[in-house]
Amino acid sequence: MKIQIKKNAKEMYIADNTDFEGNYFGNDQWEQVMEKIAGKVVEVDTEQLFKHEFNTKPIEGVAEEGIRVMEEYVEKVIDDIRKGKAHCEFCNETSDSDKVCTNCGRIDYLEPFVDEYEYEE
Structure with a gap:
């Protein structure tokens, strides 16, 4: 990256x-x-x-x-x-998914790193 x-x-x-x-x-x-x-x-x-x-x-x-x-x-x-990944505010870890935390399983504490429209490559 x-x-x-x-x-x-x-x-x-x-x-x-x-x-x-x-x-x-x-x-x-x-x-x-x-x-x-x-x-x-x-x-x-x-x-x-x-x-x-x-x-x-x-x-x-x-x-x-x-x-x-x-x-x-x-x-x-x-x-x-960072696309498709998120920071979990519950466990304070990086999740490999922006839908469910791949560390703690929570869904309502995720802050996606990148919005879909944010960057063009």
């Missing part, structure tokens, strides 16, 4: 971390990271899945450890393995 980062990720980061009075409270290091990965396709660490964010694998020349990328910085998801 991979994600393509939006080309304007650095500008988005700066805007997200600037208040209405124009005061910047972001981190220069994260600004540089966003600049380096803007427009790039990076591999996602699928060990732990989330609905609105992604943990990447280490990115050569950028981060020795993976980084967390919020959904709004993602242009597209490639080979999304």
Whole structure:
């Protein structure tokens, strides 16, 4: 599974971390990271899945450890393995089904990772 980062990720980061009075409270290091990965396709660490964010694998020349990328910085998801899976809020595990938890059997605590219309490949 991979994600393509939006080309304007650095500008988005700066805007997200600037208040209405124009005061910047972001981190220069994260600004540089966003600049380096803007427009790039990076591999996602699928060990732990989330609905609105992604943990990447280490990115050569950028981060020795993976980084967390919020959904709004993602242009597209490639080979999304989250489809048909859900987070169970009862047992706090990832279910391999979005209809019934494959861990505890509950049906009313599932939060699907991906809505059917959410991403195009």
